Amino acid sequence: MTMLFRTSVLAASIALMGAGGLAQAAPAAKPSTKVDIAIPDIPYTKFVLKNGLTLLVHEDHKTPVVAVNTWYHVGSKNEKVGKTGFAHLFEHLMFGGSENFKQATYINALERIGATSLNGTTNNDRTNYFQNVPTSMLDYALFAESDRMGHLLGVVDQKKLDLQRGVVQNEKRQGENQPYGVAYQILTENTYPVGHPYSWTVIGSMKDLDAASMADVQEWFKTNYGPNNTTLVLAGDITPEQAREKVEKYFGEIPAGPPLAKHAAWIAKRTGTHRTTVQDRVPQSRLYRVWNVPGAHTASEPLLDLGAYVLGGGKTSRFYKRLVYKDQLATSATASNDSNEIAGQFDVTLTARPGVEMSKLESAAAEEMRALMKSGPTVAEVELARTAILARFTRIVERVGGFGGKSDLLASCTTYTGNPHCYKDYLKAIKAATPAQIKQAMNEWLSDGDYNLEVQPFPTTLTTTAKFDRSNAPALGKAESLKLPPMQSATLSNGLKVVLAERHDAPVVNFSMMVDSGYASDPADMPGLASLSLRMLQEGTPTRSSLKIGEEFEALGANFSARTNLDGAFVQMDALKATMPKALEVYSDIVLHPAFAQNELDRLRKDQLAAIQREKTNPNAMATRVIPSLIYGKGHAYSLPMSGSGTEAAVARIARNDLVNYHRTWFKPNNATLLVVGDTTLAEITPLLEKNFGGWKAGDVPKKNVVEVQQPAKTVVYLMDRPGSQQSVIYGVQLAPPRNSPDEVQLGVVNNIFGGSFSSRINMNLREDKHWSYGVRSFMPAAVGQRLYVSQSPVQTDKTKESLKELVREYADVAGGRPITAAELSDAQANETLALPGSFETASQLSGAYSTILQYKLPDDYYNKYTGTVTAMTPAQANALAARTIMPGKLVWVVVGDMSKVEAGIRDMQLGEVRKIDVDGNPVQ
The missing domain is CATH 3.30.830.10 (Metalloenzyme, LuxS/M16 peptidase-like)
Structure with missing residues (x-):
């Protein structure tokens, strides 16, 4: 199965035109007349089944073929950190037969009935499955397609999971084994901030693929592969009435999946210029230059598409004329605007001719780009680009199915916008675009924030003028003193001390609420209370359940933890700069308003009792549970088990009110310090902290019994x-x-x-x-x-x-x-x-x-x-x-x-x- 990385059919077409080119060596001449190409029309009839499945039917009776195109609105951006690559892995699993369509492989079975254009693809935003089948075989194809939607899990066992995992991993190896194969992952991980839904590759990491479990398979299927998350397009030799009857028959009994959240636009516009170099076994140096820009179905998309075509979309482009044809600095020089659902990327790719220094090619390309952004494209250039794009869409209507056919276009527009004719709005904007608008869009999005990856040839031979003497290792270097960022301080209106250490190399901010409590604050008759109280902080507030907290933090790309040591409690959050304000709302709610729900207490108390039982059978823990009392003496604040877990008798009697009193007693702004480290400033963070923590009330705090004791008198x-x-x-x-x-x-x-x-x-x-x-x-x-x-x-x-x-x-x-x-x-x-x-x-x-x-x-x-x-x-x-x-x-x-x-x-x-x-x-x- 093919894995594709672009959502937009248009973006794919532009990239193909830019990379492929024509056989002629000379640049194309300017058009003498304006070409007026009509916007294609793809008529459709729309039905929505009771289970939420959206069905689009397009009639085209020129041949007895029907395209079956199924789009699930789930891609790699819907994955969780640590489970990357799962959307694509699951796509492979869908080709292994289902409970009632008992075929070893879906592809072989469909090929036997004359299916063509048969495949499936996964990208950041969706997974699709498509095949063109003879009209007489449509029922068979719909039965197969519906069975894997509604009846897959019964046949997905560990053997199939392991098999497809191996296939996907070899696909990943194969891709990375190709020339310049190292680039994709580096570009993905470095152009989007950590936690952004596009910050990992579609195929995922080997580690995450190895970790995929049967539980993951079931959760993914049940969550994302319901009919309410699906658009099905039937295009070809069929009427709407026939299509609805058949689809109701095969798909209507499949229950809807759960409600799903939709990702909002997140462009993640960058600032400054960042550069990485990497070596690969390639014959020529290549430079990738990338800007983060708006995604599909935005006002900027058609303008940047046109700009990309003028700059590097084909043999009429400025890059080709100057860099490939005239100066002969490059064997290839392309530009494309790649549009995904919530963000896009404008890409320049330069492949240096052998013997040409990349710096020279890069400089010439930058000159061409600056010139275009300064003066804008000419009317003739825009017209060429416009014609190429309109022509591409005109050719789409020749095909009912496959990747990029009419059914694909209807499914794409419906999946992302709900309007099957969204492409018309796009093409209207293409036709209406002026050179001035294109210039403005390029300057708005491409003037700053570029990431540059240079792939350099790995040397295959090495010649030296003298043999290196390896009889003595190099002398060791000296230890260097650290120069850590200084700690800055502020105090909120309620007395909460805020300490900030700025670090701006990554868009991440770490928060640590430090409360002066710890195991030493446990009441003498209730050891383990501090530890259990901190664990309970994560289990809900009056307005957020435990699960909701986890979901919110995952959605925001934030990590949360709460822990206790001997002298303190720590409530920590590691947040992304982009989502920090929203993450702080959840974080402060947890710190200030723990619900201490009885059902969660019952669960965690059992966990803590079980942990104590485990400690009493572990030889190391057996000792560390009793050592403190042997040294400090019973009654001392430090005399508790070193794990902080407490005793079985004490933990068994901890009630909800004990947790409430513990939090009320120790969690006060005058008994805490909030440490902030990362990509922020006091001016930025203080108002946010005042908003979220300013209502926290100060109060008296008891003293802990940390008295000095004498060394043991004897052994x-x-x-x-x-x-x-x-x-x-x-x-x-x-x-x-x-x-x-x-x-x-x-x-x-x-x-x-x-x-x-x-x-x-x-x-x-x-x-x-x-x-x-x-x-x-x-x-x-x-x-x-x-x-x-x-x-x-x-x-x-x-x-x-x-x-x-x-x-x-x-x-x-x-x-x-x-x-x-x-x-x-x-x-x-x-x-x-x-x-x-x-x-x-x-x-x-x-x-x-x-x-x-x-x-x-x-x-x-x-x-x-x-x-x-x-x-x-x-x-x-x-x-x-x-x-x-x-x-x-x-x-x-x-x-x-x-x-x-x-x-x-x-x-x-x-x-x-x-x-x-x-x-x-x-x-x-």
Whole structure:
């Protein structure tokens, strides 16, 4: 099946004329007289069935053939991010037979009855299936077409899905394997903003195609392939009465699909000039130059179509005369205006003649384009273009079906405008267009905002004057200090602090509402409340259901999440610049007006209880659920399970009113900061935020019980039995200074050496040297107050005692027994600094860094100075810090494993008092 990318028949015809050309080498002469071509008329009769199917009938009895042309108003723009390529994949599935039309392939079956012009295509906006059949075979064709509309799912199984997925993927490979095949995806992804319905290719990504599931098939079919989303055209040797009777018979019993939303126009006009270069195995350089312009059925479309034809539509065009014929800089130079339903693109494509520098060709083409836009086309040029377009439409009426025939034109106009004769309005505009109007349209849309993709030949041979010496690797570069955008501040009328970091390289804006709460705000008798409250934010407001919120965010191209850490709650949205105002309306509604619906609470409470049960069977989670209470003591705000999930008893009794009170208590503008990162300014965003958050009322906020505690006085070993464990998980735990302590950066480097990287001491010992573990590590979870310093070592059961012995030695060594060397410090400094810039590539990453600064009250230039702080460390400083921070004699050890196999060995070590506890941290006799 063919996959096509243009909605407009006209756009396709212009492109074909521009690319194909004539056999003559000389440019055509100017016409001596004006050619008056009448606008074609394609009579039709229209019916709408009770199930919503639109039927158009056009009579043409010159041959005993009927064109059957079925258009579904669904294309790639109706897909969701992460499920791209599905419209086209589904088109292929429609050719595999149906429940009652039990044929291996639709095409073979229709070919056997004499069908011609038989195919199906998918583009951004629609999927169509068409065939011309002998009049005597019309019933058979209608039966087949209706059966796959109404009775497909019963025969679509995993085998068929896998088969057609493979076919489509090979189609994608085949397309990309062609010369210049790399261009299409690059152009698509770079000319429209992220989230725009045209920002992914029609054929989709390999990853998304691999992920397509049977559930996707069923949802797509049920949603988009109903008769109410379909236009069926029968054109040829048939009367309207006959057509209606047959279509009612075969299609009338098919139930309508669900109501569908329609995409509004979204031109996404660009500003500035952007350029990309790519290499491909091609013999000639090629330049694609693209502008985003209005789409089909707009006032601009016919004017830009005419301008494109004058500029590069054929051998009479300015490009051909100058670039191909006269100067011989190019083997091809074309222009086209490609119109889709909600937007269009004006394209210039220049293929350099071998040996010609692209810069020279590009410059000459730009001269021609500037000249045309400055003076406008001549009357003669417009007349040539007008004649070519009208002639193309005149030829359409020769054919009843196929791609670009009468049935196709009627179906296209009906699908997109509801008016089967919309082409007449287009052609009237073509006939009425003046040179001045064309000039104005070109200047309005083509003066700015071009994207340039240059495809350069990939070198097939390489000659050098000397052999490169590869005996020594190049010297390593130095770490560069960051220069992140500064944080700007504003305060709304209600006291909400707004912090903005501008980043304008992508039209994306990230919002993070930071509320000073977190797991530490849980009531002592209700651990898990904060976590459940934040999850419930996503589940609806008084005016938006949970599903509606998801649909609205998807429609706006926005991503939403809500999460909690130890000290804070974060409600985050990543929005497109273009849809930001509407996205903020949904976002603020979620933040300020959670419904906490009882049915959603019942569902999520069950989920959270199930999660707790899973934690109690996972050896790592078993330990991290009890470690905080062992270190901070029960009753401390930090004594809760590290996951924040709470306890089964507490979560089971959380009621809706508890959620309401939690939100009312902690979610106040004077207890929050809104961090905004991305493509906006304070002047732009502040009024929008005032509009959406200004009514939020301030109020008193309670204090959290984050008090300082003492380090353990001595070593204690806690044992948690997990019968049958193939590994033991050993945790070593102590307290460390808060996240914003003066030497926090340097402590991170020390931890890198001890257990914070693959090349750390404890990992190289237990994994690389002893092979007792797949990997061990140490880390410090961030906290406003004292942090935990944790080592985590999953080791094979029969080496539990030996591993614990090695860990005890490693702790003593890093605290002074085996000082950190200059080489170790140098490696850690490189590890900490060289990888840093890659952590700030996206607005979301930058938002995460700045939220860390704000939550833990770090200096504004923390990350900008980070590299300098790290590289300034000396071994003496590192060893002094390790000696005063790491306390080998006051560690709390937690070992989770099969105690029948490891307990005796651990006790034999006599590290300190040994206590057995259960999964809730309670003593076990």
